[in-house]
Amino acid sequence: MATYYLNVPLMDEDVVQLKIGDLVYLSGPAFTCRSRLQRYIFDEKNKLPFSTEQRNLLIHVGPIIVRENNDWRLVSFTPTSSIRFEKWGAKSVKEWGLKAIVGKTTMGEETAQAMKEHKCVHLSPQSVSPNLWLDSIKIEDVYLFDELGTIEAAWHLQLDKFGPFVVDIDCEGNNYFEGIDTIVEANKKQAYKDLNIPADFKYTKLY
Amino acid sequence: MIKKEVLKNVVFDTIKKGSCCIPKDVREAFNSAIANEKTQKAKEGFGNTLKSLDLSIERMNPACPDTGWPLFFLKVGNEAKIEGGFMALEEIARNMVAKATKEGYLRATMKHPLTGYDPGTNVGMNIPHFTYKFVPGNDIEISYAAKGGGSECFGGTRYKMIAFADGLAGIKKFVIDAYAAAARAGAICPPAVLGVGIGGTGNIASALAKEAACLRLVGSHHPEEMMSQIEKDLYDSINSLGIGPMGSGGDTSVFSVNVEYAYTHIAGIAVALSSNCWIARRATTRVYSDGRTEELDNPNWFDGR
Incomplete structure (x- = not known):
């Protein structure tokens, strides 16, 4: 397990070295997104304005x-739960050229799979720990504020050693949580x- | 008679405290986890979260940007009198939720379920939500719980109807399986305060589970031996799984298992679970009939059950 301090824009060589379980701090520009932005762009066919x-x-x-x-x-x-944005995940990686999603x-x-093909983690x-992160985030600008509102707008941020975050999907398609799943499943047998x-x-089948 | 002016201040302060200041028992649970975890990584997961929680108390900002569903639990003295009646209290609560949202103590999270319309106030159809319990006396106790989205959306809150034939084994299996699945990858922000409701209709079991998750102290026990034994057994077993902080691996997988029950129909047993995220936000204030107020660490919701 290693710790990395990376700068955005991220290069392929920055992210391919990362292995699941490594810790990462990020500096440089980033943008925010949740489902309404992805629906607005990918389902409603609007153009990302940046x-x-x-x-x-x-x-x-x-x-x-x-x-x-x-x-x-x-x-x-x-950060909020990524799994609920799975519907647009691959498209986001591919069409936005992402190298990392937090x-x-x-x-x-x-x-x-898309992360493996396009080198993204x-x-x-x-x-x-929002209070430990607040000092490492500066707001630069906001896009689609009127269309999507304050929570779902695309905020442009400038980060300074924002982290730590654990690499849970690496560029080889490995998933950190699958390792935890194996441990939990094994322990469950004894728990039963x-x-x-x-x-x-x-269970008796009731419905 | 409790005056509206008093209630306005009390409700606003209780919302603010509920969103920004974690309860003492939850803080203690973090300290125990930091002491008990074996790896530095897991210690840091708890440690960094606790540092941020303490800064939220100092800075009076929300402990988490997901300030959740606004839920009010009101323990009402049977003889309590409120200026304008209880409808006035509910109107005050709605106004104070909107005010707290405008001032940044709550995020504008509540929206129309289909259109996505966001009023920007956290006030809409059936939201905020009110649950009442009537007790002897003339005081009221107002509890506010900020019920996070993660712990509600990823299977940490659900119910199943099981046959009598499946009994206690069926109850325990449902709880441990559902909890482990919901905690995967940190979806419900584990270790949760886990409420379990047994018996009643599906919604009675679900309400008991929610109240047990949001209003009972971490580490408290049901007064009946049979129920407290189920709590202890599930607590030990879930903590042997290795889920850890945010599902990233560790020794602490659940902070508390709080079981409540209701008598049930001979046809079957409803089992419900409700997970409250690890920062388990709530605040309680008692308002006396003469207008005096007192902040309480314990909502005492289940006193007399």
Whole structure:
């Protein structure tokens, strides 16, 4: 397990070295997105109003941002669950040229496959620590604010050692959480015994 | 008679505290986890979260940007009198949720389920939600729970009707299987405070599970031996699974298992679980009939069950 400090725009060589379980801190430009933005672009066929070429880091998040003295004040920020955006995951990686996605949980098989093909990783938090992240995030700009509202708009951020996040999908398509699944499944067998649940237990089918 | 002006302040402060300041028992659970975890990585998961939670108390900002479903639980003295009646209290609660949203203590998270329309206030059809319990006396106790989206959406909250033939083994299997699946990859922000409801109709079991998750202290036990034993057995077994902070592996997989039950129909047993995310946000204030107020660490929701 290694720790990396990476700068955006991310290059292929930055992300292919990452292995599941590694920790990553990120600096440079990023943008935010959740489902309404992806639906607006991919389902409703609108054009993304900015280039992601130098901003190839996407963060799944619904921040709290308030307007104060003609400026934006970031109140709270924690990555939200990526898995619910699986429907648009592969498209986002491919069409936006992403090299990393930060989000809670993980992504599904289709996105992992796209990540393998296009050299992209998924990074997941191990803490819910908005106050430790606030100081490493500056708001640069916002797009689609009127169309999508404050939570789902595309915020442009400037990051300074934003992290740590664990690599949960690497460029080879490996998933960190599959390792945890194996441990949990193995431990469950003993747990069933401890709870007096017979090994051959079957529910009576009620519906 | 409890005046509207008093209630406005109490409700607003309770929402603010509920969103920004984690309860003492939850804070203790973080400290125990930090002490008990074997790996530095897991210790840091809990440690960084606790650091941020303490800063939220200092800065009075939301403990998490997902400030959740706004839920009110009202323990009402049978003789309690409110200026304008309980409909006035509910109107005040709606207004204070909107005010707290405008001031950044809550995120505008509640939207129309189909159109996605966002009023920007967290107020809409049946939201905020009110649950009442009547007790002797003339005080009211107002609890506010900020029920996070992750712990509600990924299978941490659900129910199943099982046959009597499947009994306790069926109940325990449903809880441990459902919890492990829901905690995968940190979806429900584990270790959760897990509420379990047994018996009643599906919605009675679900309501008991939700109240047990949101209103009972971490580490508290049901007063009946049979129920507290189920709590202990499930707590030990789930903690042997290795789920850890945000599902990333570790020794602490659930903070508490809180079981409540209702008598049920001879036809079957409803089993419900409700997971509250690890930062288990809630706040309770008691309002006396003369207008005095008191912040409570324990909602005492199930006193007298």
